Structures are given as structure tokens and as C-alpha cells.
Amino acid sequence: MDLKINQLNRLKGELVIPGDKSISHRSIILGSLADGKTRVKGFLESEDCLNTLAAFRAMGVTIEKIRPGEYIIEGVGLYGLKEPEQVIDCGNSGTSMRLLAGLLAPQNFYTVLTGDHSLRHRPMDRVIEPLNRMGAKIWARKGKYAPLSIQGSKLQGINYSLPVASAQVKSAILLAGLYADGDINLIEPGLSRDHTERMLIGFGVDLQKDGNKIHLSGETEKRLYPQDLQIPGDISSAAFFITAGLITSGSEILLKNVGLNPTRSGFIEVVKKMGGEIEFLNPRKMSGEPVADILVKSSKLHGITIEGEIIPRLIDELPIIAVLASQAEGKTIIRDAAELRVKETDRIKAMASELTKLGVEIEELPDGMVVQGPARIRGGVKVHSYGDHRIAMSLAIAGLVADSEIIIQESQCINTSFPEFVKILRSLY
Ligand SMILES: O=C(O)C1=C[C@@H](OP(=O)(O)O)[C@@H](O)[C@H](O)C1
Numbered sequence: 001m002d003l004k005i006n007q008l009n010r011l012k013g014e015l016v017i018p019g020d021k022s023i024s025h026r027s028i029i030l031g032s033l034a035d036g037k038t039r040v041k042g043f044l045e046s047e048d049c050l051n052t053l054a055a056f057r058a059m060g061v062t063i064e065k066i067r068p069g070e071y072i073i074e075g076v077g078l079y080g081l082k083e084p085e086q087v088i089d090c091g092n093s094g095t096s097m098r099l100l101a102g103l104l105a106p107q108n109f110y111t112v113l114t115g116d117h118s119l120r121h122r123p124m125d126r127v128i129e130p131l132n133r134m135g136a137k138i139w140a141r142k143g144k145y146a147p148l149s150i151q152g153s154k155l156q157g158i159n160y161s162l163p164v165a166s167a168q169v170k171s172a173i174l175l176a177g178l179y180a181d182g183d184i185n186l187i188e189p190g191l192s193r194d195h196t197e198r199m200l201i202g203f204g205v206d207l208q209k210d211g212n213k214i215h216l217s218g219e220t221e222k223r224l225y226p227q228d229l230q231i232p233g234d235i236s237s238a239a240f241f242i243t244a245g246l247i248t249s250g251s252e253i254l255l256k257n258v259g260l261n262p263t264r265s266g267f268i269e270v271v272k273k274m275g276g277e278i279e280f281l282n283p284r285k286m287s288g289e290p291v292a293d294i295l296v297k298s299s300k301l302h303g304i305t306i307e308g309e310i311i312p313r314l315i316d317e318l319p320i321i322a323v324l325a326s327q328a329e330g331k332t333i334i335r336d337a338a339e340l341r342v343k344e345t346d347r348i349k350a351m352a353s354e355l356t357k358l359g360v361e362i363e364e365l366p367d368g369m370v371v372q373g374p375a376r377i378r379g380g381v382k383v384h385s386y387g388d389h390r391i392a393m394s395l396a397i398a399g400l401v402a403d404s405e406i407i408i409q410e411s412q413c414i415n416t417s418f419p420e421f422v423k424i425l426r427s428l429y
């Protein structure tokens with residue numbers, strides 16, 4: 001489907017950003033494993049999270065929709081999942097596949113996980129390797145790719161230094177660890193999003209975290225207690241509209257209820273460093289996560305260097321940061337972000353090729369990119385999403401400052417993480 005975007009200035013208004021994708025996945029997983037009813041409000045009804053939800057229904061969990069975004073999960077306890085009759089289809093969602101691989105490895109049944117073309121070409125060996133070391137029996141196409149077949153088995157603990165800062169790998173091991181004989185000791189090379197740790201603790205699991213070290217004892221009997229969860233707005237979705245407010249002239253927008261977990265909010269640090277006018281109102285906590293309303297105004301931005309420990313804390317925001325950089329004075333250099341090459345598409349290559357079509361001077365690095373701003377965005381151009389939701393939305397925001405209409409091809413992938421994106425964008429015209 002083509003998405004047509006026209007120039008837009010003076011963005012005004014109050015936007016409600018939909019629920020966090022990472023937390024929505026985890027609410028279904030942990031709610032299903034708890035003993036009793038968990039109520040979730042603000043659940044993100046995007047394709048990825050609905051795939052996780054469908055997987056648990058297929059494993060015998062009753063999940064009732066009360067109203068949009070509100071669900072009751074009848075948790076079956078750690079040992080109550082049932083063997084699904086069918087292959088589990090994770091669609092486009094790396095989070096679903098990697099977290100489920102960890103959870104399914106210690107069950108007393110057999111499962112097969114598959115996904116769409118993109119997901120079947122993303123590396124799964126990063127979870128298979130540590131899980132098999134714990135005693136899991138997981139087989140993969142070419143040892144690395146989905147479909148994965150998992151024969152549940154008894155697991156041991158593990159001492160493991162993660163080779164990449166990945167919340168999905170960490171979470172897969174912790175979910176497997178709920179069933180393991182022996183301790184789980186993890187060391188992360190850099191801090192990645194810590195929603196799994198916060199939520200496991202919130203559900204009553206005795207987990208210790210000290211900087212980049214995580215300990216889950218194998219001694220204590222594990223049990224998850226049901227919760228009432230309110231999911232904050234997704235900072236990764238908010239980033240598109242924050243950028244829109246910053247780069248269009250005469251704009252002032254308020255984004256309500258945005259999650260500001262420090263392991264996720266590297267994007268905000270980048271905006272401030274580039275000179276963005278951004279304010280935080282009404283700071284509060286929501287289900288153990290820091291949240292605020294964000295006021296953003298059109299700003300004069302300048303280029304910066306983004307590298308090192310901040311990268312995992314803004315990994316999904318790098319495509320939209322490339323757009324932000326295209327409107328900033330001077331050079332923005334992004335390094336240490338080779339992980340972008342193994343997301344839904346190669347996001348370095350995709351942004352470099354599509355922003356070049358729009359007239360931006362952008363150079364691809366093996367682990368990042370260099371963007372020279374400020375660029376005049378060329379109108380009358382067709383760009384491609386590569387089937388990747390974050391590429392599609394980043395290009396749409398670039399279109400707001402284009403000379404004339406641009407067209408984003410294959411834009412339906414936006415439903416992966418942000419089905420309301422186009423509606424919210426149109427409300428600003
Ligand atoms: O755990 C999660 O919810 C996620 C972790 C990140 O992936 P990696 O763990 O591969 O870095 C991120 O890119 C993805 O969108 C969601």
C-alpha cells in the first residue's frame with residue numbers, strides 16, 4: 001500500500017501515544033505464567049503483540065478482550081501451558097520468537113516457531129546457543145534461522161556473558177531460567193532495555209540486578225503473582241512525533257503518557273544534545289516504569305556523534321534519528337550500531353538508500369552512518385519501506401518537510417508496531 005505524505009508546518013495539539021510494544025509482549029507472557037487473573041490496560045494492539053497473544057491462546061491460555069487495549073489473562077501458572085496443535089507463527093516479531101524460544105525450551109512438550117520472510121532470515125543462534133548450553137533441545141534451519149523446533153527438556157543454570165547487548169537474548173535466558181536447576185548469572189556488555197527484569201520483580205520473582213549483572217537463583221521455588229498492569233506509551237513510537245515537532249516550523253505538540261525508562265530513553269538524550277527544545281511534565285510511575293508528558297517545539301538543531309554505550313538504549317530510534325540529523329546543521333555520525341543490519345531489514349542500508357533518493361547526503365558505514373545536514377528534502381519522489389515499519393514511519397516524517405508530496409511504498413508494515421500512526425499523523429493536518 002502506498003502512503004502519500006505532504007508538507008506540513010505548525011503542528012499543534014495533544015497526542016496520546018499507544019502502549020509500549022516491549023512491555024505489551026511481556027504483559028501477555030508473564031500474565032499467562034502467573035497464578036490467576038492479570039488485568040492489562042494500554043496493551044498495544046499491533047500485529048507483533050497480537051502474535052504473542054495468539055501464541056498463548058494456542059497454548060491453552062484464556063485471554064479475554066474487555067475493550068480496546070484492555071485484556072484479562074487467566075494465568076495458568078508456570079507449569080500450566082499446553083502443547084499447541086499448530087506451528088506458532090510469530091509474524092514479523094523478533095521479540096515474540098526469541099522470548100518464546102526461551103520460555104518453550106523447558107516445557108514438557110514440543111513446539112515449532114516460524115515467522116514471515118524477514119523473521120526467517122534474522123539470527124536466532126544468539127538465543128539457541130546459550131539455551132542449548134543450558135540443556136535445551138532446539139533445532140534451526142542452517143543452525144541459525146527459523147523455523148525453530150523445540151523439544152522441551154530439563155534445563156540447568158548458566159553463567160553467561162552476552163556477546164551483544166540484547167534485551168531479547170537476556171529475556172530468553174531469564175524466562176528459561178525460571179525453570180532451571182541452578183543459578184542464572186548474566187553479564188551484559190552494555191545496558192539494554194530492562195523491562196523483563198522490572199516486570200519479573202513486579203510479578204514477585206526474586207531477581208537481583210547490579211549494573212550490568214543479573215542474578216536469578218536456582219534455589220528458590222518460582223511463582224508469579226497476578227498483577228494489574230497499566231502500560232505506558234511507547235517511547236519508540238513517540239520518537240516519530242517528537243521528530244515531527246522538532247523539524248517542522250512553528251510547531252508545539254504535547255505527547256501524553258510516554259515511558260521514559262532510562263534503558264530506553266537514549267533518543268531523548270540525543271534530542272537534547274542536538275539542541276532540541278523538549279520539556280517533561282507531570283513525571284510519574286506506571287506499573288514500575290517512569291512516565292511523563294513531553295512538550296516539544298520546533299528547534300534549531302546541530303549535528304552530533306552518537307556511539308558507544310548509548311546505542312542499545314536507542315537502537316530502534318536510529319532510523320528516525322537519521323531523519324532528525326538530515327535537518328540539523330552539520331554532520332551527525334552514528335557508530336557501533338551494526339545490530340541495525342539484523343533488524344526487520346538492514347536499516348543502515350535502507351535509510352542510506354531512501355534518504356539519498358530524497359536528496360540527503362548520507363554515507364553508509366559498516367556499523368552506522370554519517371548524515372550531512374541540513375538537507376532540502378526533495379518532493380515528487382517514491383521511496384520504499386523495505387517492509388520495515390520503522391523505515392516506513394521515518395520516511396513519512398521526512399515527507400513533512402519535503403518540497404512536495406512523497407510516496408512511501410509498502411507502508412502497511414506500519415501495523416507491526418504502530419497501527420494508529422497514520423490516523424495520528426492525519427489529525428495534525
Ligand atoms: O526486548 C525487546 O522488546 C526488544 C529488544 C530490542 O532487540 P534486541 O534484543 O535484538 O536488541 C529491540 O530492537 C526490539 O525492538 C525490542
Ligand SMILES: C=C(OP(=O)(O)O)C(=O)O
Pocket residue numbers: 048092093094095096316343344390417
Ligand atoms: C526490531 C524491532 O522489533 P523485533 O525485534 O521484535 O522484531 C523493532 O520493533 O524495531
